[in-house]
Amino acid sequence: MQAPQVTFPASAVSPSANAPARAALLAAAAAHFDDGDFVRTLARRVAIRSSSQDAALAPELHRYLVDEIGPTLAALGFAWRVHDNPVPGGGPLLSAERIEDAALPTVLMYGHGDVVRGQDEAWTRGQGPWTLAREGERLYGRGSADNKGQHSINLAALALLRQQRERLGFNVKWLFETGEETGSPGLSAFCAAQRQALAADVLIASDGPRLSRERPTVFLGSRGVANFALELKLRAGGHHSGNWGGLLRNPATVLANAIACLVDGRGVIRVPALRPPPVPTNVRRALQGLVFGSDPGDPAVDPEWGEPGLTPAERVIGWNTLEVLAMSAGNPAAPVNAIPPAAKAWMHMRWVVGTRIDGLRDAVRAQLAAHGFADVQVSEPEITQATRLDPDDPWVRFTLASIERSTGRAPVLLPNLGGSLPNDVFADILDLPTVWIPHSYAGCQQHAPDEHLLAPVAREALQLMTGLFWDLAEQAGTLPRRG
Numbered sequence: 084m085q086a087p088q089v090t091f092p093a094s095a096v097s098p099s100a101n102a103p104a105r106a107a108l109l110a111a112a113a114a115h116f117d118d119g120d121f122v123r124t125l126a127r128r129v130a131i132r133s134s135s136q137d138a139a140l141a142p143e144l145h146r147y148l149v150d151e152i153g154p155t156l157a158a159l160g161f162a163w164r165v166h167d168n169p170v171p172g173g174g175p176l177l178s179a180e181r182i183e184d185a186a187l188p189t190v191l192m193y194g195h196g197d198v199v200r201g202q203d204e205a206w207t208r209g210q211g212p213w214t215l216a217r218e219g220e221r222l223y224g225r226g227s228a229d230n231k232g233q234h235s236i237n238l239a240a241l242a243l244l245r246q247q248r249e250r251l252g253f254n255v256k257w258l259f260e261t262g263e264e265t266g267s268p269g270l271s272a273f274c275a276a277q278r279q280a281l282a283a284d285v286l287i288a289s290d291g292p293r294l295s296r297e298r299p300t301v302f303l304g305s306r307g308v309a310n311f312a313l314e315l316k317l318r319a320g321g322h323h324s325g326n327w328g329g330l331l332r333n334p335a336t337v338l339a340n341a342i343a344c345l346v347d348g349r350g351v352i353r354v355p356a357l358r359p360p361p362v363p364t365n366v367r368r369a370l371q372g373l374v375f376g377s378d379p380g381d382p383a384v385d386p387e388w389g390e391p392g393l394t395p396a397e398r399v400i401g402w403n404t405l406e407v408l409a410m411s412a413g414n415p416a417a418p419v420n421a422i423p424p425a426a427k428a429w430m431h432m433r434w435v436v437g438t439r440i441d442g443l444r445d446a447v448r449a450q451l452a453a454h455g456f457a458d459v460q461v462s463e464p465e466i467t468q469a470t471r472l473d474p475d476d477p478w479v480r481f482t483l484a485s486i487e488r489s490t491g492r493a494p495v496l497l498p499n500l501g502g503s504l505p506n507d508v509f510a511d512i513l514d515l516p517t518v519w520i521p522h523s524y525a526g527c528q529q530h531a532p533d534e535h536l537l538a539p540v541a542r543e544a545l546q547l548m549t550g551l552f553w554d555l556a557e558q559a560g561t562l563p564r565r566g
């Protein structure tokens with residue numbers, strides 16, 4: 084997506100005469116955490132069992148929006164409304180807006196009220212998924228990190244600003260969905276239908292991890308995903324290897340070699356069409372010096388893996404990967420001396436903006452055929468889109484400068500997340516610059532037992548979000564507008 088054509092001073096946030104008021108607001112944000120208010124609110128939200136992965140809990144999705152989010156927004160002067168999902172069986176959505184003045188910039192915010200399954204029996208910490216429990220600096224509970232804790236921080240930051248200023252000083256719209264953990268059914272259809280109602284100048288939202296717990300992070304999109312299967316079925320049943328080995332092609336051997344013509348033994352993608360364009364200079368610059376996998380418990384990074392000539396940061400953020408997720412042939416639980424009849428591999432690609440992903444199936448087929456594997460079947464890929472806002476977009480510079488002002492340290496800028504989010508809905512359908520400020524960290528065990536939010540990260544995030552909203556209000560007149 085193109086950055087809007089506006090000029091914007093490089094040092095966007097200059098200390099103003101209102102610095103003491105800003106500092107007081109950040110102090111109030113810290114106090115909001117320290118006095119337990121934030122944790123009490125989050126505990127109430129975690130207690131609602133809004134798993135979108137359990138059909139029996141569907142009423143809880145609605146309850147989360149109507150009992151928690153709607154009233155919170157109403158108290159902040161938002162008009163809100165719950166919508167049925169345009170896709171049958173999809174969870175409800177909530178939209179809300181508080182328009183102070185059409186002349187002011189409008190921020191669209193996003194959160195998801197659903198969580199993954201509780202996995203109740205598997206928790207080893209806290210008090211299970213549905214009771215927020217503090218142990219040391221960790222706040223255990225399902226959704227504490229993904230995404231209830233994160234949108235609760237942003238809602239609280241807006242409330243803190245409003246308490247101090249009466250008016251926010253800018254317009255805000257909110258969109259909540261309740262199907263993110265099942266692939267966001269209906270989200271793109273809903274946004275396409277509500278394009279006017281959701282029109283804004285920027286998306287600011289929070290989900291996913293920081294680079295590391297100590298480093299406030301901003302990311303501008305996400306890599307895309309493409310999943311497809313390779314399959315070679317040669318005959319109906321297995322055949323004795325002593326009688327038939329040497330006479331019959333082995334589909335597992337053939338498939339292993341077919342995979343090797345797509346991605347080599349060090350993880351380098353060999354299909355030209357599946358490789359991205361060179362990493363843009365400003366993406367390289369943003370990634371310079373960033374170290375991934377530095378939190379305690381992270382696995383050791385393999386220095387000799389992946390595309391040669393790229394740093395580890397460039398490999399995970401600025402490049403594509405092609406992985407084997409699973410493979411099968413014969414019966415691994417009880418191997419027998421036979422030529423298996425068939426083999427299958429489940430392939431998985433993460434890809435960045437600029438990759439011609441629509442041609443994936445044709446490109447894979449052509450590569451296989453060129454290497455003598457034309458009979459390997461390639462399934463239709465399942466694709467989610469990649470997005471990346473230009474790191475030089477004025478909204479990015481504004482956000483980085485504001486966070487630095489609040490925390491005293493330049494935040495990490497990731498041009499896109501290594502993982503995926505439904506960000507194409509905002510970047511492509513709503514055509515917004517997208518700025519994500521994650522309030523969790525990679526070790527938070529989201530989607531697993533013992534999910535937790537880190538108290539010091541949440542406390543700091545409350546401050547940097549109130550600071551960001553303060554700066555938005557203070558600089559509303561100079562911020563870039565859409566359309």
Ligand SMILES: [Zn+2]
Nearest residue numbers: 229264529530
């Ligand atoms: Zn999630």
